[in-house]
Amino acid sequence: MKTTKGILEEIYQRLYKSFGPQHWWPGKTPFEVIIGAILTQNTAWVNVEKAINNLRKKSLLTPKALKRVLPKTLATLIRPTGYYNQKTKKVKNFIRFLFDNYQGSLKKMFLEDFLVLRSKLLNVNGIGPETADSILLYAGNSPIFVVDAYTRRILSRHNLISYQASYSEIQNYFMDNLENEIKLFNEYHALLVCLGKEICKPKPNCRICPLRGIEKEFV
DNA sequence: GACCAGGCACATC
DNA sequence: GATGTGCATGGT
Numbered sequence: 001m002k003t004t005k006g007i008l009e010e011i012y013q014r015l016y017k018s019f020g021p022q023h024w025w026p027g028k029t030p031f032e033v034i035i036g037a038i039l040t041q042n043t044a045w046v047n048v049e050k051a052i053n054n055l056r057k058k059s060l061l062t063p064k065a066l067k068r069v070l071p072k073t074l075a076t077l078i079r080p081t082g083y084y085n086q087k088t089k090k091v092k093n094f095i096r097f098l099f100d101n102y103q104g105s106l107k108k109m110f111l112e113d114f115l116v117l118r119s120k121l122l123n124v125n126g127i128g129p130e131t132a133d134s135i136l137l138y139a140g141n142s143p144i145f146v147v148d149a150y151t152r153r154i155l156s157r158h159n160l161i162s163y164q165a166s167y168s169e170i171q172n173y174f175m176d177n178l179e180n181e182i183k184l185f186n187e188y189h190a191l192l193v194c195l196g197k198e199i200c201k202p203k204p205n206c207r208i209c210p211l212r213g214i215e216k217e218f219v
Numbered sequence: 220g221a222c223c224a225g226g227c228a229c230a231t232c
Numbered sequence: 233g234a235t236g237t238g239c240a241t242g243g244t
Contacts, residue, residue: 040225041225041227042226043225043226044241045225046242047242048225079240080242082224082239082241083226083238083240086227086228086238086239090227126226128227130225130226134225148226149224150225164234189225193225197224197225201223202223203222
C-alpha cells in the first residue's frame, strides 16, 4: 500500500529516469514564455515556434512593440498557431492588462503576490487556469503546479484521478502531496508533457510506457 | 481525409 | 456545476 505522496514521487522518478531534465520553458525570455503560453492553447508547439519566430523577425517580442502593432498584422504573423483571430485578441488583452496595471513592466507585475496576480490574470479574457499557471511558474518562477490535457489523461489512465476531475482538483492532487518546490513543479509538468507527446496519446503505446502498471503498486 | 494538438469563452440547461 | 460549441492551422 503506497500513499499518494509515494506514488507521485515514483512517477516523477520514473519519468526523470526515462526522459531526463527537460529544461523548460522552451522560451528565451519571460515575455516570450507568456506569449508562447497564450499561443500554445490547444495547439502543437511546433506551430507556436513558427509564430514566435515570425514575431522575433519583426522585433515584436516586447510589450511596447506588441502594444503598437496592428491587430491585422499580428494576426497574420501568428497564423500558424490556428485560432489566430481569437489569439490576436488574447495577446492584445494581456498587453493592455500589463500596461494598465504595471506600466508595461513584467518586473513590476511579478512583484505582486503570486496568488493575487493569479486571480488578476484569470480576469483577463483569454487567460484561463492553465495559461495563468504557466505564466506564474515558467515566467514568474512562482510555486504553482500546471495542469494540462496530458496531466489529466495520464493520471486518469492510471486510475489515480477521474477523467472528469476539475482543474483545481487535479492541481491540488499534486500540490497537497508534493514538496512545495518551484524546480520540482517545473520539471514535473514538463515531464508529463513529454510522456504525453511521446507515449500517452489518444492511441497510447503502453508497451513502452515507463509508468506501465504503476497503479497496481498503489493498491 | 481523418484525427490530433501543452484552452478558453460563452450559451444553455 | 456540467455539458456542448466555435475557434483554425499544420503535422501524421
